[in-house]
Amino acid sequence: MKEMLLELREKALADLEAAASSQELQDLKVKYLGRKGPMTEILRGMGKVPAEERPKIGEIVNQVKQTLEQCLKDRTEILRAEALKAKIANDKVDITLPGRKPAGGHLHPITLTNREIKKIFMHMGFDVIEGPEIDNDYFNFEALNLPKDHPARDMQDTFYITDNFLLRTQTSGVQARTMQSKEPNKPIRMISPGAVYRNDYDATHSPMFHQVEGLVVDKNISLADLKGTL
The missing domain is CATH 3.30.930.10 (Bira Bifunctional Protein; Domain 2)
Incomplete structure (x- = not known):
């Protein structure tokens, strides 16, 4: 059980780091942390774990879940910052271009x-x-x-x-x-x-x-x- 959790953590972290869009992150969140995801399945199967191992396994499960949630949050912020940076780069004004003098008024x-x-x-x-x-x-x-x-x-x-x-x-x-x-x-x-x-x-x-x-x-x-x- 412990090895399976650690393997799941590494795979999920790799997928999250490779995500290139907010939609991909949302899909990975559903895949790993959703109601039908492996973390939920593991929690549901805790009853089959020997009583003496449950506290240790439960602690590992919580650690893995927290790690994935934190990675998801960090990756979301990174993608948001990258999107903002790209938008600023696309929308910026080229100040090297010659200016256009506004039309002045004139006497009647x-x-x-x-x-x-x-x-x-x-x-x-x-x-x-x-x-x-x-x-x-x-x-x-x-x-x-x-x-x-x-x-x-x-x-x-x-x-x-x-x-x-x-x-x-x-x-x-x-x-x-x-x-x-x-x-x-x-x-x-x-x-x-x-x-x-x-x-x-x-x-x-x-x-x-x-x-x-x-x-x-x-x-x-x-x-x-x-x-x-x-």
Whole structure:
């Protein structure tokens, strides 16, 4: 009985060490430690062993069983580690390859156009002056000769915030502010770019759009200067 157990242990250990997959290990576990395996058969036949030999044989049986279970556990961990290593090797990124630069953002066409217009006029000696997009009634209307009963003041055309403040409908208010702040008899050469707002929305209109207005105030200025500038 002892020799048979030792022989069984050596054969089982050799099979477990040779197993190359988790499925093979599972099959060997069933083969040697399952209900129909040799270890179970030996335990069932312990009644036929002489009483004086049973303790010694029982101890050997337990040792063999524990050895096989430990070998099975160790081999399972080894195969799992090898599988993980192979997966990492297959999935790794080759850092020696040239990288791909992510696509960068770009400026909106309106911004590009606005900058180009400013650049052109600045080269011609114009000042670029911007004003508030929320303006008061005076600079948006009255200072521009738009009286109280003018159609442009209609609530359907203008975004009013309060009775006196609104989203500017034109950049002309910047011109009025500039003329008011300049010293008398001082020449003015300016443009006033910026967003303006009107309550109008359809296929060809947007509630917010951009304007660039120009103003020149000086002596001896004529339409010839306007044509030359354009």
